[in-house]
Amino acid sequence: xxxxxxRDALRDVAAVGPGMGVLGTSFGLxxxxxxxxxxxxxxxxxxxxxxxxxxxxVALAVAGTPLAxxxxxxxxxxxxxAFYGLSFPLNRIRTRAGRVYGVLAxxxxxxxxxxxxxxxxxxxxxxxxxxxxxxxxxxxxxTTGALAGSGFGLHVPALEFxxxxxxxxxxxxxxxxxxxxxxxxxxxACALVAQLVAPGEMLLVAMGLFVAAxxxxxxxxxxxxxxxx
Amino acid sequence: xxxxxxLIAVVAVAAAITVALRAAPFAMTATLRSSALVADLGRHLPxxxxxxxxxxxxxxxxxxxPLVGVRELAPVAVTxxxxxxxxxxxxxxxxxxxxxxxxxxxxxx
Numbered sequence: 001x002x003x004x005x006x007r008d009a010l011r012d013v014a015a016v017g018p019g020m021g022v023l024g025t026s027f028g029l030x031x032x033x034x035x036x037x038x039x040x041x042x043x044x045x046x047x048x049x050x051x052x053x054x055x056x057x058v059a060l061a062v063a064g065t066p067l068a069x070x071x072x073x074x075x076x077x078x079x080x081x082a083f084y085g086l087s088f089p090l091n092r093i094r095t096r097a098g099r100v101y102g103v104l105a106x107x108x109x110x111x112x113x114x115x116x117x118x119x120x121x122x123x124x125x126x127x128x129x130x131x132x133x134x135x136x137x138x139x140x141x142x143t144t145g146a147l148a149g150s151g152f153g154l155h156v157p158a159l160e161f162x163x164x165x166x167x168x169x170x171x172x173x174x175x176x177x178x179x180x181x182x183x184x185x186x187x188x189a190c191a192l193v194a195q196l197v198a199p200g201e202m203l204l205v206a207m208g209l210f211v212a213a214x215x216x217x218x219x220x221x222x223x224x225x226x227x228x229x
Numbered sequence: 230x231x232x233x234x235x236l237i238a239v240v241a242v243a244a245a246i247t248v249a250l251r252a253a254p255f256a257m258t259a260t261l262r263s264s265a266l267v268a269d270l271g272r273h274l275p276x277x278x279x280x281x282x283x284x285x286x287x288x289x290x291x292x293x294x295p296l297v298g299v300r301e302l303a304p305v306a307v308t309x310x311x312x313x314x315x316x317x318x319x320x321x322x323x324x325x326x327x328x329x330x331x332x333x334x335x336x337x338x
Contacts, residue, residue, distance in 0.1 A: 083271035085254030174276035187277035
């Protein structure tokens with residue numbers, strides 16, 4: 001790896017790395033606060049490496065949620081990742097191992113960081129190094145938090161809100177980026193309907209309703225365009 | 230604490246599905262990748278799913294007291310406002326969590 005790639009990657013990650021470290025620390029605290037051994041924090045962060053999902057997984061696992069429900073939740077919560085590859089500059093990465101890691105570590109942050117820059121200015125080693133540095137921040141943060149939590153018996157009740165705040169921030173970002181209000185409003189409506197009709201399975205019902213609503217809306221808007229043409 | 234075998238299965242299932250999702254678009258054919266439906270879903274699904282998760286997380290709080298909604302909704306509003314103002318995720322989350330700590334102190338459940 002050239003020195004310039006390492007320098008560029010460090011500069012890229014400087015924007016998001018500290019935040020991932022802090023968030024990782026609260027994830028580690030949550031892991032031990034939920035009654036799991038500290039080493040589950042690095043296991044989750046190395047193997048799954050999907051920040052927001054990991055918080056959810058700990059809560060679901062502690063509640064003894066059946067594996068099928070965990071699978072469906074993962075599918076829906078990380079479903080957005082299936083769209084990241086459409087614009088992530090994977091073609092800039094030349095080595096096979098680099099491309100595999102590039103896909104494995106395609107997180108929200110990696111996507112945001114490397115689709116915001118012109119692909120021609122990015123080298124493969126810079127992208128892969130940036131992704132590895134981000135994972136390092138996340139794993140080190142999580143392990144630190146978990147060790148601190150088990151060592152000092154640290155328990156902060158307000159900390160559970162970090163998790164909610166993370167999704168509030170992601171929702172705000174995505175809503176601003178989507179540049180329209182009907183989608184988010186549809187989501188709120190689906191959530192409220194699901195909460196009323198199926199409070200126990202709210203998340204699954206709401207996600208199903210929302211995907212169906214988007215499909216219907218797409219059908220309508222494309223037939224309107226066809227009629228205009 | 231859940232047993233180790235179950236936790237290993239949880240990690241394995243979540244990791245396998247996450248990897249499959251991240252790899253899926255690279256395995257798609259060019260026609261599917263450029264379809265209008267995929268583009269439409271890619272644009273509008275993320276915001277909606279995040280909103281559903283927020284409502285789900287807030288839905289865990291009991292809504293039977295008169296002031297209960299305020300204790301959770303006010304910190305959400307603070308988080309959104311700070312985020313729209315500064316666009317700094319860490320600052321928004323820190324302010325939101327601090328305001329939740331204040332709300333917990335003022336309105337103990």
